Amino acid sequence: QKEVEQDPGPLSVPEGAIVSLNCTYSNSAFQYFMWYRQYSRKGPELLMYTYSSGNKEDGRFTAQVDKSSKYISLFIRDSQPSDSATYLCAMSGRHDYKLSFGAGTTVTVRA
Amino acid sequence: DSGVTQTPKHLITATGQRVTLRCSPRSGDLSVYWYQQSLDQGLQFLIQYYNGEERAKGNILERFSAQQFPDLHSELNLSSLELGDSALYFCASSVDGGSNTDTQYFGPGTRLTVL
Numbered sequence: 001q002k003e004v005e006q007d008p009g010p011l012s013v014p015e016g017a018i019v020s021l022n023c024t025y026s027n028s029a030f031q032y033f034m035w036y037r038q039y040s041r042k043g044p045e046l047l048m049y050t051y052s053s054g055n056k057e058d059g060r061f062t063a064q065v066d067k068s069s070k071y072i073s074l075f076i077r078d079s080q081p082s083d084s085a086t087y088l089c090a091m092s093g094r095h096d097y098k099l100s101f102g103a104g105t106t107v108t109v110r111a
Numbered sequence: 112d113s114g115v116t117q118t119p120k121h122l123i124t125a126t127g128q129r130v131t132l133r134c135s136p137r138s139g140d141l142s143v144y145w146y147q148q149s150l151d152q153g154l155q156f157l158i159q160y161y162n163g164e165e166r167a168k169g170n171i172l173e174r175f176s177a178q179q180f181p182d183l184h185s186e187l188n189l190s191s192l193e194l195g196d197s198a199l200y201f202c203a204s205s206v207d208g209g210s211n212t213d214t215q216y217f218g219p220g221t222r223l224t225v226l
Contacts, residue, residue, distance in 0.1 A: 032212075043113060043201050043217030044154070051212075088154060098144070098167050099215065101154040 006102025019076040023089035030091040038086045115218035129190040136204030143185040149198040
């Protein structure tokens with residue numbers, strides 16, 4: 001079993017819809033949680049970062065962490081065609097700075 | 112543009128060969144990370160260097176080695192290449208690499224194809 005599980009999709013939604021992405025993890029040492037966005041043929045770029053349970057908002061993006069369930073989510077409101085990309089969750093331990101990534105979910109937002 | 116550069120963009124080689132991938136971190140970043148991205152394994156951490164010293168090791172094969180030079184650029188050497196080594200290799204850099212809040216910035220990657 002992988003440390004980080006993420007449904008690879010693909011996910012296709014109409015423009016303006018809410019996109020919901022999630023990851024589960026098994027390593028209770030993970031304390032820091034990130035979401036990266038990767039466009040085709042590009043490197044991943046950091047979207048959001050959080051280390052506490054609860055919600056964190058940044059514009060149209062909301063990251064949610066539930067440490068008791070070992071479950072994290074990313075919501076994209078009012079999705080745009082420019083949001084079409086692969087979204088990867090990543091996490092690390094308190095003193096372990098290497099990132100463990102999920103498989104990535106490919107999202108397509110249809111105009 | 113993240114500011115991290117990687118060369119070459121594409122590399123095609125044969126089994127048994129050796130290749131070198133190069134990475135230049137963002138200006139001012141002291142830490143460099145190498146990752147491998149393949150369809151079946153996803154994005155996997157290989158190794159981290161901080162200011163020339165190895166700091167952390169992940170799922171890096173013995174056939175692979177890396178180093179960080181005094182000018183902070185890094186090279187990843189892959190030898191005795193196998194078909195299964197075909198993947199995207201990413202370099203990332205961060206200011207320090209000693210904190211969980213230290214953002215890693217990824218380069219555009221090198222696509223390696225082993226025939």
